[in-house]
Amino acid sequence: MKLVPIEAKSKSYNVYIEARIRHKVGQLLEEIVTEAFSSIFVITDSVVAPLYLNDVVGSFQNKLPIYTEVIPSGESSKSFATYEQVMTKALECGLDRKSVIVALGGGVVGDLAGFVASTYMRGIRFVQVPTTLLAHDSSVGGKVAINHALGKNMVGSFHQPDAVFYDPETLYSLPEREWRSGFAEVIKHGFIRNQDFLQWLQGEVKSFDQLPVEQVINLLERSLAVKANIVAEDERESGVRAYLNFGHTLGHAIESELGYGAITHGEAVAIGMIFALKLSETMFEIDLHVKQHENWFQRLGYKTTIPNKLNVNKLIGKMQSDKKAEAGSIRMVLLQGMEKATMLEIPPSMIEQLIAEQMEVDDVG
Amino acid sequence: MKLVPIEAKSKSYNVYIEARIRHKVGQLLEEIVTEAFSSIFVITDSVVAPLYLNDVVGSFQNKLPIYTEVIPSGESSKSFATYEQVMTKALECGLDRKSVIVALGGGVVGDLAGFVASTYMRGIRFVQVPTTLLAHDSSVGGKVAINHALGKNMVGSFHQPDAVFYDPETLYSLPEREWRSGFAEVIKHGFIRNQDFLQWLQGEVKSFDQLPVEQVINLLERSLAVKANIVAEDERESGVRAYLNFGHTLGHAIESELGYGAITHGEAVAIGMIFALKLSETMFEIDLHVKQHENWFQRLGYKTTIPNKLNVNKLIGKMQSDKKAEAGSIRMVLLQGMEKATMLEIPPSMIEQLIAEQMEVDDVG
Numbered sequence: 113m114k115l116v117p118i119e120a121k122s123k124s125y126n127v128y129i130e131a132r133i134r135h136k137v138g139q140l141l142e143e144i145v146t147e148a149f150s151s152i153f154v155i156t157d158s159v160v161a162p163l164y165l166n167d168v169v170g171s172f173q174n175k176l177p178i179y180t181e182v183i184p185s186g187e188s189s190k191s192f193a194t195y196e197q198v199m200t201k202a203l204e205c206g207l208d209r210k211s212v213i214v215a216l217g218g219g220v221v222g223d224l225a226g227f228v229a230s231t232y233m234r235g236i237r238f239v240q241v242p243t244t245l246l247a248h249d250s251s252v253g254g255k256v257a258i259n260h261a262l263g264k265n266m267v268g269s270f271h272q273p274d275a276v277f278y279d280p281e282t283l284y285s286l287p288e289r290e291w292r293s294g295f296a297e298v299i300k301h302g303f304i305r306n307q308d309f310l311q312w313l314q315g316e317v318k319s320f321d322q323l324p325v326e327q328v329i330n331l332l333e334r335s336l337a338v339k340a341n342i343v344a345e346d347e348r349e350s351g352v353r354a355y356l357n358f359g360h361t362l363g364h365a366i367e368s369e370l371g372y373g374a375i376t377h378g379e380a381v382a383i384g385m386i387f388a389l390k391l392s393e394t395m396f397e398i399d400l401h402v403k404q405h406e407n408w409f410q411r412l413g414y415k416t417t418i419p420n421k422l423n424v425n426k427l428i429g430k431m432q433s434d435k436k437a438e439a440g441s442i443r444m445v446l447l448q449g450m451e452k453a454t455m456l457e458i459p460p461s462m463i464e465q466l467i468a469e470q471m472e473v474d475d476v477g
Numbered sequence: 478m479k480l481v482p483i484e485a486k487s488k489s490y491n492v493y494i495e496a497r498i499r500h501k502v503g504q505l506l507e508e509i510v511t512e513a514f515s516s517i518f519v520i521t522d523s524v525v526a527p528l529y530l531n532d533v534v535g536s537f538q539n540k541l542p543i544y545t546e547v548i549p550s551g552e553s554s555k556s557f558a559t560y561e562q563v564m565t566k567a568l569e570c571g572l573d574r575k576s577v578i579v580a581l582g583g584g585v586v587g588d589l590a591g592f593v594a595s596t597y598m599r600g601i602r603f604v605q606v607p608t609t610l611l612a613h614d615s616s617v618g619g620k621v622a623i624n625h626a627l628g629k630n631m632v633g634s635f636h637q638p639d640a641v642f643y644d645p646e647t648l649y650s651l652p653e654r655e656w657r658s659g660f661a662e663v664i665k666h667g668f669i670r671n672q673d674f675l676q677w678l679q680g681e682v683k684s685f686d687q688l689p690v691e692q693v694i695n696l697l698e699r700s701l702a703v704k705a706n707i708v709a710e711d712e713r714e715s716g717v718r719a720y721l722n723f724g725h726t727l728g729h730a731i732e733s734e735l736g737y738g739a740i741t742h743g744e745a746v747a748i749g750m751i752f753a754l755k756l757s758e759t760m761f762e763i764d765l766h767v768k769q770h771e772n773w774f775q776r777l778g779y780k781t782t783i784p785n786k787l788n789v790n791k792l793i794g795k796m797q798s799d800k801k802a803e804a805g806s807i808r809m810v811l812l813q814g815m816e817k818a819t820m821l822e823i824p825p826s827m828i829e830q831l832i833a834e835q836m837e838v839d840d841v842g
Binding site: 150195196199203206208209210230231232255262263266269270349436438 | 515557560561564565568569571573574575595596597598599600620622625626627628630631632633634635714798800801802803805
């Protein structure tokens with residue numbers, strides 16, 4: 113079993129990575145958690161439930177009351193309505209302050225279940241059992257949230273899990289676009305903190321078809337190590353943690369303007385990373401070999417241009433209402449060099465011009 | 478100006494008590510807050526708005542963007558619906574991470590506005606400007622929450638304000654039953670931590686009619702000092718902070734069973750305190766002079782019997798789903814002596830018998 117320690121200021125815990133670990137969640141939880149727990153509430157979604165819910169529930173061997181809630185799969189479940197509905201279920205099941213929530217699924221389940229855990233009776237414990245590659249990023253670091261029509265993750269809190277149990281086997285039931293979505297965050301970690309890792313990825317990962325499980329474990333471990341590093345330095349995003357938003361300012365705007373679900377999170381972030389790299393080259397007059405990265409992205413199936421049905425001014429409007437923004441400015445994470453992230457306020461006129469340049473060009477053949 | 482320092486583990490701040498301080502909120506906030514703020518969002522209710530909203534808004538002298546939201550007065554505003562509505566308004570106004578929320582009102586406004594502050598963009602700063610006596614208790618210590626049909630304050634978090642500005646003048650617009658409601662928490666602080674203070678209260682406060690402002694300031698300062706003390710020891714209610722629930726286990730059950738609003742919080746807590754005192758005498762075979770306290774309570778206009786339209790089993794059911802409860806037990810704060818609070822698990826059969834004894838007897842004249 114691989115183990116990545118997360119030393120956040122408010123709590124220390126581990127990510128445990130092992131094939132088939134989903135069958136050992138109950139047993140491991142008993143070993144890890146210092147204070148006894150009274151009951152378990154597994155929150156999962158309609159896609160994951162038929163695949164893995166029984167495995168996780170079975171791992172508790174009926175030793176204590178265990179309840180489950182299955183939410184619809186997809187971003188639309190990160191809503192006020194689902195939040196209230198899950199809270200109602202939790203109260204009906206009689207969860208108390210010593211109950212533990214298990215978030216079994218991707219980022220949506222983790223974010224929603226984590227927000228429920230952070231606010232149920234003013235906060236109870238929870239653990240993450242991520243089942244997507246994308247969730248390797250979101251399951252660590254304690255950021256939990258739901259969406260609002262006016263912006264993604266606008267309502268949430270910081271609430272660290274007690275443990276993260278990562279079963280790489282579960283990733284093999286994912287469609288290719290889900291691998292692609294998650295892999296964008298892996299790449300991001302390389303850009304902002306680990307150039308060697310990025311080069312290794314560029315050498316090893318040519319497609320998402322049949323990556324050996326050993327390589328996946330390796331990749332998870334190295335990517336999580338970057339995240340762990342940053343969260344240890346800055347749990348509350350007052351400094352370096354903001355660098356994890358590399359590629360996300362434009363990425364979020366694209367996701368939001370296309371309507372959640374029309375493009376995956378990682379696909380949008382990939383476009384945003386290319387944009388941030390180009391902007392970095394312009395701002396700092398450096399060469400980051402954007403073209404080379406863009407080629408690799410494209411080989412992996414990412415689009416790197418901005419869908420031309422999107423309106424430039426609306427994109428800019430969304431970037432101005434980003435959580436990093438202050439009083440209508442646009443603040444973005446750029447690279448002053450590889451591994452050298454920085455936060456900069458960018459004039460909207462400059463953004464406008466670069467967006468126009470990166471717009472997808474219609475084939476008029 | 479009187480000043481009560483609150484040294485919670487996660488944050489230190491002060492309660493400032495002064496007549497007319499509502500006119501100086503803007504100026505004081507500038508002096509106190511270390512990091513600059515970008516905009517102000519005042520949340521208040523329909524009763525307080527016509528009385529004091531202009532005073533508080535005026536105190537900022539148009540130096541920066543200021544937005545206001547007026548929610549309906551009353552417990553029903555601590556709902557998911559109002560929470561979402563206030564979040565929407567906050568997003569529409571473009572509040573960012575450097576905005577500050579001002580909670581102007583009683584406990585409902587403070588709890589709701591505090592929960593909004595704790596979860597807007599994963600947490601922004603807020604200050605409390607309490608306008609009721611009851612809110613002297615709830616505005617300090619960082620407990621924020623909304624209600625669920627299945628229980629009061631079931632959804633919330635811990636989020637300390639940056640300051641509390643207390644203007645005793647505002648209390649004089651309260652009806653007598655609101656004084657009575659708030660005063661129950663003052664009495665509670667005496668019972669659990671400061672016998673001298675309790676004796677002083679019994680000597681000084683014979684009615685709520687025309688208490689001089691100097692006496693009110695005194696009373697606030699001493700009562701807040703007890704709360705400050707307990708919060709400093711135990712911010713997250715893992716230990717002594719639970720003692721603040723003295724009188725609240727049955728109190729909450731009565732409030733909830735009668736329907737929120739049918740009885741004030743403090744009036745219900747007063748009944749709960751008499752119950753807890755009687756139970757303490759029985760459990761520890763001591764004399765706490767319950768009759769004497771009961772007489773004083775009655776002179777102040779409190780009822781001390783349990784309304785006989787309430788069903789004993791339903792009350793017990795509510796007590797079992799209290800946040801302090803674990804796996805269906807009933808845990809209550811009792812006194813082993815004056816100032817000697819302790820938490821004890823009580824057999825439901827014992828509760829049942831004592832409730833029956835304290836039931837109001839119909840006049841059959």
